[in-house]
Amino acid sequence: MDDRELQNWVERVSLDRFGIPFRHRAIFNARLRSTGGRYFTKTHHIEISPHQLAAYGPEETEKIIKHELCHYHLHLQGRGYKHRDPEFKALLKQVGAARYCKALPGARRTLPVKYLLICRSCGQTYPRKRKTDPRKYACGRCRGKLRLVEAEPRPG
Template structure:
């Protein structure tokens, strides 16, 4: 699908569900990865994520289009166009738009724990992702001295403070 076809699609959805014309530009944006679309308040244009279309198809993208058109029409009518506004929530429910787009799984994973601080006195362990100077800190339980241990194997699903 090309931008020209998307433009026609958005115009058709606008007339069908909102009974108002869409008079600005709608384009695909291949850089959008964590959001399904964007509405620009100054230019009134709409960007739709190409990755959402590829991954989930036309049905999911139509819900995203409805979401962005809610922003568009409410903003032009000088009503509550933000996510938290009652006007927006009501209109979104009426037209069947989606509040959140589906995740593409493209977010970066957090770094795993690479360091451990151990209390010399009581043995409490604190896992850390970044290296830190143990001389500047003390144990949160007993105020004892800390010792830095670099972990050879990467710990992933461990709580931040071990008992």
């Protein structure tokens, strides 16, 4: 499938499920791996991951298209288009869009924990992948001061 076919597909889904035409550009972006699609608020264009189509087929990809169209139509209407907005969540459910896309098979796993922030007062631990300045944060449980230590490497 190429960008022209995707454009037609998005326009068709927009008319069928939302009753409103899609008047901007929809393209595939092969760099999208951790997300199924993107909506751009400045240009109103939509990008879809071709890897999702290859891995899960047209049914899952159409759910991603509906998700991005929810952002698109709500944003253009001046309504709540962000993931946390109740209007967005309600429209997702109404049109049968995916809330999240499926992880790609063979996707990179998360990085190992290298650091721990430990509360000096209550001992609460916060695992971190990146080095963090403990002076900028406080314990979420007791508001105590934190200290940074390097995590023990796991055997294996």
